[in-house]
Amino acid sequence: DIQMTQSPSSLSASVGDRVNITCRASQSISSYLNWYQQKPGKAPKVLIYAASSLQSGVPSRFSGSESGTDFTLTISSLQPEDFATYYCQQSYSTPYTFGQGTKLEIK
Amino acid sequence: QVQLVQSGPEVKKPGASVKVSCKASGYTFSAYGISWVRQAPGQGLEWMGWISGHNGKTKFVQKLQDRVTMTTDTSTSTAYMELRSLRSDDTAFYYCAREVVEVAGSYWFDPWGQGTLVTVSS
Numbered sequence: 001d002i003q004m005t006q007s008p009s010s011l012s013a014s015v016g017d018r019v020n021i022t023c024r025a026s027q028s029i030s031s032y033l034n035w036y037q038q039k040p041g042k043a044p045k046v047l048i049y050a051a052s053s054l055q056s057g058v059p060s061r062f063s064g065s066e067s068g069t070d071f072t073l074t075i076s077s078l079q080p081e082d083f084a085t086y087y088c089q090q091s092y093s094t095p096y097t098f099g100q101g102t103k104l105e106i107k
Numbered sequence: 108q109v110q111l112v113q114s115g116p117e118v119k120k121p122g123a124s125v126k127v128s129c130k131a132s133g134y135t136f137s138a139y140g141i142s143w144v145r146q147a148p149g150q151g152l153e154w155m156g157w158i159s160g161h162n163g164k165t166k167f168v169q170k171l172q173d174r175v176t177m178t179t180d181t182s183t184s185t186a187y188m189e190l191r192s193l194r195s196d197d198t199a200f201y202y203c204a205r206e207v208v209e210v211a212g213s214y215w216f217d218p219w220g221q222g223t224l225v226t227v228s229s
Binding site for chain 1 (some may be wrong): 142144151152153154157166168169202204207209211212213214215216217218219220221222
């Protein structure tokens with residue numbers, strides 16, 4: 001199975017900050033990497049698919065990039081509604097696997 | 108709009124079975140697969156398996172393949188996930204999610220159902 005290692009596991013930041021969350025795959029997954037946002041008591045919601053494609057309706061302050069087996073989710077200017085938990089997920093092969101999550105909290 | 112609506116919460120005893128439903132609307136059910144993902148309270152996401160909306164073909168994570176069954180009813184656009192021989196560590200929110208496929212071969216989950224809490228307790 002492909003292991004997805006996400007960092008950091010938690011992060012404190014302020015409104016307006018630029019934030020990066022990283023996900024590393026245990027083997028090559030091409031660009032088959034998705035990012036999800038989950039708020040307390042809610043289902044996850046896709047933000048970025050195929051490493052860097054912005055899902056329709058998602059604000060442009062969210063972006064994704066890749067370098068080999070390393071993937072980064074960037075939020076360019078944090079807004080109050082962005083405080084949530086973020087997960088990466090590989091869709092290269094089954095079983096699909098998720099990172100352990102990054103909880104983004106208000107500083 | 109595309110929507111997945113799941114059945115309500117369940118409380119089961121160890122050793123019992125549970126069947127969760129996921130009713131789709133707003134799209135052609137047979138054109139997409141459905142994945143099931145679970146999340147223990149306060150924990151991360153675990154993919155359980157997938158079923159084709161077209162022909163019922165399935166794939167499961169190895170650790171669950173002996174205890175899980177996934178089915179569809181195309182006449183009602185509903186997917187089902189049954190988990191047998193329940194244990195306390197099966198206590199979790201269970202989500203269904205539509206699997207979207209891009210021409211280039213990328214897959215992602217959108218949308219997700221609202222989740223169904225299954226509690227396993229004696």
